[in-house]
Amino acid sequence: MKIERVTNRVSLRRTIESGTEEQRSKVLEIIADVRARGDEALKSYTEKFDGVRLDSLCVTDEEIKRAYQNVSAEVLRIIQEAAENIRDYHERQKRESWIMTKEDGTMLGQKITPLDAVGLYVPGGTAAYPSSVLMNVIPAQVAGVKRIVITSPPNKDGTLPAGVLVAANELGVKEIYKVGGAQAIAALAYGTETIRPVDKIFGPGNIYVALAKREVFGQVAIDMIAGPSEIVVLADETAKANEIAADLLSQAEHDERASAILVTPSMKLALAVAREVEKQLETLPRKAIAAASLENYGAIYVTETLAEAVEVVNELAPEHLEVMTAEPMQLLGQIRHAGAIFLGSFSSEPVGDYFAGPNHVLPTNGTARFSSGLSVDEFVKKSSIIFYSEPALKQNAEKIATFARLEGLEAHARAVEERFKK
Amino acid sequence: MKIERVTNRVSLRRTIESGTEEQRSKVLEIIADVRARGDEALKSYTEKFDGVRLDSLCVTDEEIKRAYQNVSAEVLRIIQEAAENIRDYHERQKRESWIMTKEDGTMLGQKITPLDAVGLYVPGGTAAYPSSVLMNVIPAQVAGVKRIVITSPPNKDGTLPAGVLVAANELGVKEIYKVGGAQAIAALAYGTETIRPVDKIFGPGNIYVALAKREVFGQVAIDMIAGPSEIVVLADETAKANEIAADLLSQAEHDERASAILVTPSMKLALAVAREVEKQLETLPRKAIAAASLENYGAIYVTETLAEAVEVVNELAPEHLEVMTAEPMQLLGQIRHAGAIFLGSFSSEPVGDYFAGPNHVLPTNGTARFSSGLSVDEFVKKSSIIFYSEPALKQNAEKIATFARLEGLEAHARAVEERFKK
16 A cells, blocks of 8 residues: 655545536436336336346345345344344434424424435445445334335346345335336436335435436435445554554455545554555455555555644545544544544444444545435424414514515515504 | 316426526536636626626625615614524524443444535525525524635625625624625635635525536535425415415515415415405515416415315425414424425414524425425534444454355455454
8 A cells, every 4th residue: 555644734535426428418318218218218228237128127025035045044133133223323313393482472493204205226236235225224214204115226137136135125115126227216206107206315326326316306305426435544553553454455345446544643553554454455355346446545644643644534534434543532523524433443344334323324535524424314304383473473573574675575574564454 | 366176186396497408518617617717717707797897706894894884773683683583493403412322332423513614605686685694604603614605796886785794794704705606606616716615505596506506516515406485375264365365475576486376175265365466466566576476386276175285285395384274283293395384374474584583495396395494404414423342343243244245345344353363
């Protein structure tokens, strides 16, 4: 790994992958086609892109049953325990409607209401993660969303990965469709004969999925445009090089565009981690991917001080941050931008990917500067509640009317005055 | 106003205004130009679109002083009282970081952190509302945002509206720029010599502003793409026709594309409201705008039952909903989709626009189905906190490793196992 001394505050952020105009026009075409031809368009794109002609887009009970035969009892138990941890954590995010009252009879508040229907996109291929199902479906259920739909591109034999189906079934999701890509996003946004539209679309995907989500944004809501995974480890000389190296590699193996960065004031640690990474890399099954990721987006930044290292971390605003210093808790208040913060030597990042409970859907590519990981909040909306009594309105009518006239809106003023006309 | 009987559940939603490809390419050009030429691009667009050549984009103390001379003491007091109400309401939305602990030493939680810097776009012309300043700046301040920037297009004489400047100054906003349109959004997203970039952009604007916000989304966060204002009044035979008519007109006067709709099971009320609207419309200063809005987007829907009327309301998912029935509170639980809910006869919609406290930035065009009005939540982000103790990790290491291997991610498994290697 490259070791660089960071002496000035630098801009380390990657540019956002926004797709080409050619990709965008392809996506626009697919969306238009799905809106025009519905299911038939979905089936023909599935044939073209996934290599299988489907009679029905729906996953059947039979397919679910077969999926269970391909998942061991041990894995099933782990999925169940992970689901329990995730539910336990997300339950604590749930918010209640509230009101405030005033003596003049005014009542103001916020009504929290779950979304009616949400769609979850689960990518296919190497990224077909049952954990994605858990992380998206459970907060929706905790929020109280009644209709939860999953779509995922089928394998060449027309099936979905067993782990995905088992995870979905364990959570009680009944509506699962075998369709991927921009066409799946179009179907979720606009609906087809088989797939009723949803109100918000969640889940990661390739550039076509991302562009499609961007295009349907407004028609429906979307969660975020997720980029490749990232880890930043903030460590001092007390940290263990082998542990840091293993954690860096766990992100690097995701994707050639994943990013794994160590920030430390210790040159000694930097050198030791670089050596350990080389050593551990050798025996990894996904060695080629991890090596390419480290080559392109990996780095070890050596700062003068720990305080400076914290500033570099805030500049990077990483998806995952591990704090492996002598007193990690002490730094928590200084960390302004990170999707998830893993504290101490035993909070290896994979703990959060699967099991601990917090959501693994997190802001990437520096967007932790302004956005948050997935939570129950993303599955509800808030409506203001306003009740004014007669005395409350009488008391304030003139002020409201004056303000309205200041903004040139006479009918606003008159609406209030109409109540007190003789 | 048109009166229609609604016998079936109908789709009443307007299509989203998404701009033309020509407008989009204009916007892309402006964004690219601002990135390339910075302040100089801002000044030349301001000359072109706003008709004034500025030496400096910054609002000076002198300009603030002059603005105060153009605002009466009464208006100033109302602005201050409105600000107090808005602050009081939004303070109650504030959330604290939280943790949960387990006996094995595990600590999980969420850290709430304010955004570093936000930009507020205030439209110019007839829509230059001081209330916009209050509604966007106060939740940012309650959230703890340190840097708050306002941009707004200047008048032909190179000034900003007095009300906007006074409202901004009352709240202590120091960074105010005289620039509007897509160029302002580009500056907020990418920065120029004068304007440092922000992390999230708020505020309404014309189609160019909306398209620009859409384009910079990802580089920064944006609040929402706001459409024309809307009101739906849900009323039964106990409601007063003159009050409903006045409230409908208060939305209709906003914009020719604004929408004002009455939904009622009472044909008698429908007829009376239609008559009252005609009568009150006659003497309105913004009669032409209100009449066009009613013609194009106004309607009175008459249903068979009140329950059916509630379903029509949910279908419309209005920005503003007034419930003027005998027992409005009783219907609250049935209303699933509305930006703000005004209950009872004395909660005229303008009460919420300026004064009561809840935010007037609300989801339009049916997006209340999946989104919420502006709140303190939009000015903070949440980071997960994960601390695993040695015993906690030891207890779960094997399960996490198994799950990782199920997803084909060996390095994830090894990262956990690395902690317990001899």
